[in-house]
Amino acid sequence: MLSGPPVTTTVSAEQLLERFLAANPRQRRTLLAQVQQRAAELRPLLPEQIDRLDATCDDWAAGLLIQLLVSVDDGLTQAFRDRYRDGWLAVTSAAGLDYAPLQRALIDQDFEEADRLTSEHLRQLAGEAAVKRGYVYYSEVPPIASVDLESLDRLWVVYSQGRFGFSVQIRLLRSLNGRWDQLWPRLGWKQGGVWTRYPRSFTWSLEAPEGHLPLVNQLRGVRLMDALLSHPGLQQRVSA
Incomplete structure (x- = not known):
């Protein structure tokens, strides 16, 4: 047959x-x-x-x-x-911040705007002094409420196919046994504290390396990023 x-x-x-x-x-x-x-x-x-x-x-x-x-x-x-005028994902803020503009930017995959808003929110969460000076000190990170960092991280994870977010960066750092010098190439960042917001310096799309976004100011070394990724709220998300 x-x-x-x-x-x-x-x-x-x-x-x-x-x-x-x-x-x-x-x-x-x-x-x-x-x-x-x-x-x-x-x-x-x-x-x-x-x-x-x-x-x-x-x-x-x-x-x-x-x-x-x-x-x-x-x-x-x-x-x-x-x-869903404020976005679909339910997020909260102990500081009373409005994360709707950030969520809308992420939904539209406007990652450059989302990164700018995330930096702005981190300054707001760090306090009035950080807002005035335009950047966050590492010592201002521990008092930030866990729920706010969790909300920021969840927004990035959900709208990036799980590729971006602080928790993603934590997992990568853990996989490298805490080697910061090895983390920068994995994130697609320049090593040695070079940090700029010029659009051509970073990839504002899902084509970027895993963990590429959100950006963290490294002009003063790794202290700020270390404080951020060591925050109990974010550590708990990775351990859960």
Whole structure:
């Protein structure tokens, strides 16, 4: 008996979405390209699905689906923005800061603006003196409320496919046994305290190395970044 050509089975958009959300992190990475390629099919399914997801989580799958949804300027996108004016992810601030502009920038993948806002928030969290001088002293980091650093980190993780965030930088540093000199090349940063915000000095996209963003001022050495990544609130996120 002659056999015919192999039958190619393509899962439906509904099945692909279900499979993506049910997958573990490693499996999601393998499905990522397929999900992005079929964004046009998936978009009509996303508003209802996003409403059902846990907005208190830090699951980057949710952030990816939101970014796919808003990738086209149409009624679906406008309805989402109207429904979630402050952003979908539930974040809080002990200092009373408004993280909505940061969340909107991350949703739109405007990582340069998001990085600028994150630096501004860190100065606000460090206190009035840090705001006035324009940068944070390492000694001003320990008193910062854990919930605020957790909120900043969750925003970056969720809207970067898990590639950016302070917790990502902590994991990388741990994998290098605390070797700061080895961390800079991994992050795509210049070693030796060179730090600038000129756009061409950094990669403001998901093409950047893992942990590339957010930036931390290194003009005064590693003390500030060490204090930040050593903060109990962020350490707990990595250990959880």
